Amino acid sequence: MDKLVSIVLPVYNGEKYLAQSIESVLNQTYKNFELIIVNDCSTDSSEEIILKYKSQDDRIVYIKNEANSKLPKSLNNGFAIAKGEYFTWTSDDNMYHIDAIDTMVGFMEQHTDVGLVYCDFNMINEEGEFKYKVTVGNPEEQKYKNTIGACFLYRRSVAENVGDYDTSLFLVEDYEYWLRISLSYRISPLHMCLYDYRWHNDSLTLTRxxxxxxxxxxxxxxxxxxxxxxxxxxxxxxxxxxxxxxxxxxxxxxxxxxxxxxxxxxxxxxxxxxxxxxxxxxx
Structure with a gap:
């Protein structure tokens, strides 16, 4: 039986692209997953969109933060209830390619000494049009720059060992988490393009x-x-x-x-x- 994959999707006022992000998960060729959507007190129509998809697919788990808590806390809240043997997370404005989870799980099952795998991805514009491809870097470069990027998968055992995302490190919580993992586990690039990262005027990367x-x-x-x-x-x-x-x-x-x-x-x-x-x- 395929191992369960827990995918956490934090959402904050993501109504513009949220449906596309959710559908990119639901349409995966790998079917044994749970999609844990964490609503960080959105004030737009995000909750309506989430509930619509939840009513159509019982693999969706929905939780709502009691107060706006930012990304690292939302991730921790999501993974706290995760049941999968593999963990990953995505964003409300980005999209997986249809075989992303299947490909990454297959790689991890074949390479049992790897704690985390990360993959190449496409940069797209607001309309979803291709801009350029990003080839992720080597593990050795992780010490001084974030080579892992936006598409990754790691083992539950790794998460249990390294702990939660650091809520004091908003904006670099992911990079710090990868550094923690890389100090104790082998991380490996998989040079296949499996994800679309959307570059737009409201993204955290650009605005902050x-x-x-x-x-x-x-x-x-x-x-x-x-x-x-x-x-x-x-x-x-x-x-x-x-x-x-x-x-x-x-x-x-x-x-x-x-x-x-x-x-x-x-x-x-x-x-x-x-x-x-x-x-x-x-x-």
Whole structure:
């Protein structure tokens, strides 16, 4: 028997594209799933749309937050009642390709040493027209940028081990969660395009880009101690340093060269990184 997949769909005023998002789940070739829709106190017609689909398909589970709680709390509320052996979540403005869940479950069943799989996806515009394809990065790059993207699947056992999404990290809750997973489990890219990510004027990525950038910087600061304890290879450490300095608009070639030749002294490197992020932490 196919293993149950729990798909959480957080919704906040998503009436414009919500029906398309729900239908992309219901139309999956993989049939053994539960769709847990979490309404974060929407004030538009989202609830009406949700109830319409729930009345037509008993695989839909509907819960409504008592107060507007934002994305990470909505995810935690949804997964708290999830029954599946595999977990994933999607957004109210994005869509799965018809074979997305089937393909990812098949990959995970064949690769039992993988804790999380993530896939390529298409960027589409407001009208749903193709813009370009996004090829996800390698697992090693996850240390300094979010390579996982929008289409992924992970094991229930992984979620039970790493815990909930951090409600204090709104806007980067997903990236922080992937970092936590990647510290303890093997993550693997699957270079098949299985998802449509919609770029539109009301998306969080666009409307709060400055906040996202600051939150990502703080997240890197938080994980410095984890990398300090880990046995990161020198080439990966320099790539991480190089990225962070560019991220902080630190363009000094002299400093970059100095750090590059100091990689064997990890304590020095970490100290320099802390200097870079001291101003961010104090904000």
């Amino acid at each position: 880009s400055t906040e996202v950038e600051q939150s990502v910087a703080r997240l890197h600061w938080k994980y410095l101690t984890e990398y300090e304890k880990s046995d990161m290879p020198e080439n990966e450490l320099f790539e991480y340093l190089d990225f962070l300095m560019k991220y902080c608009n630190q363009q000094s070639e002299r400093i970059r060269i100095k750090l590059k030749f100091s990689l064997k002294h990890k304590k020095y490197v970490i100290r320099e990184l802390r200097k870079l992020f001291s101003r961010i932490k104090s904000k």
